[in-house]
Amino acid sequence: MTASLDACPVCGGCEFTCSEVLWRSLINEWQLAPAEADYINRQQGLMCTACGSNLRSMALAAAICAEYGAAGTLQAELTAPAASRADILEINEAGMLTPLLASLPGHRIAKYPDVDIHALPFAEESFDVVLHSDTLEHVENPVHALTECRRVLRTGGLLAFTVPTVVERLTRSRAGLPPSFHGAPGDVRPDFRVQSEFGADVWTYVIRAGFFRTTLHALLYPAGLAITARK
Numbered sequence: 148m149t150a151s152l153d154a155c156p157v158c159g160g161c162e163f164t165c166s167e168v169l170w171r172s173l174i175n176e177w178q179l180a181p182a183e184a185d186y187i188n189r190q191q192g193l194m195c196t197a198c199g200s201n202l203r204s205m206a207l208a209a210a211i212c213a214e215y216g217a218a219g220t221l222q223a224e225l226t227a228p229a230a231s232r233a234d235i236l237e238i239n240e241a242g243m244l245t246p247l248l249a250s251l252p253g254h255r256i257a258k259y260p261d262v263d264i265h266a267l268p269f270a271e272e273s274f275d276v277v278l279h280s281d282t283l284e285h286v287e288n289p290v291h292a293l294t295e296c297r298r299v300l301r302t303g304g305l306l307a308f309t310v311p312t313v314v315e316r317l318t319r320s321r322a323g324l325p326p327s328f329h330g331a332p333g334d335v336r337p338d339f340r341v342q343s344e345f346g347a348d349v350w351t352y353v354i355r356a357g358f359f360r361t362t363l364h365a366l367l368y369p370a371g372l373a374i375t376a377r378k
């Protein structure tokens with residue numbers, strides 16, 4: 148895997164489109180510089196025309212493949228016998244990866260508000276893989292949430308996730324700031340409210356949650372970032 152995007156890591160497609168997904172008030176609330184808005188737009192709006200994955204889903208797929216030493220696509224990797232034996236917990240829907248993952252017998256999906264990431268309704272050491280995509284910025288206590296992810300992982304199991312990250316600043320809490328929402332302009336559902344705006348110290352949340360080591364995977368840096376850690 149390289150840092151460039153020759154082919155979609157999900158399906159192998161080679162054609163991409165890009166559309167702007169950020170809107171003016173969100174850019175202002177987030178205080179994004181034009182270059183930052185540009186790469187966050189690509190993270191969310193650069194899509195594979197074949198499978199519909201956006202760049203963050205592609206980064207997550209590339210990170211999972213890298214963790215398992217897979218040279219091909221996530222789609223191909225999921226047809227391997229090992230994948231059919233894996234217990235996989237997807238927290239909320241990880242973009243276009245959901246239909247692929249849902250085809251596996253060991254796949255479970257836990258969605259807000261039925262399931263609170265701070266109190267996962269699963270026993271310790273239940274899963275081989277826990278993944279989520281652009282969820283952590285919406286939770287009250289990201290370290291606690293990642294600690295829960297670690298608790299339900301088996302020893303050696305893989306945590307893989309994405310979160311919107313502005314790489315040249317530090318994480319700030321939006322507590323005390325005017326509310327800001329992802330999703331679409333005017334959408335003020337509570338699960339779309341942004342609690343944290345992540346920055347260069349995003350990796351420290353993983354370590355504070357009890358993991359010994361964490362890896363950053365960059366696709367079209369800094370637009371596509373995914374984070375992994377092993378229990």
Ligand SMILES: [Zn+2]
Nearest residue numbers: 155158195198
């Ligand atoms: Zn694709």
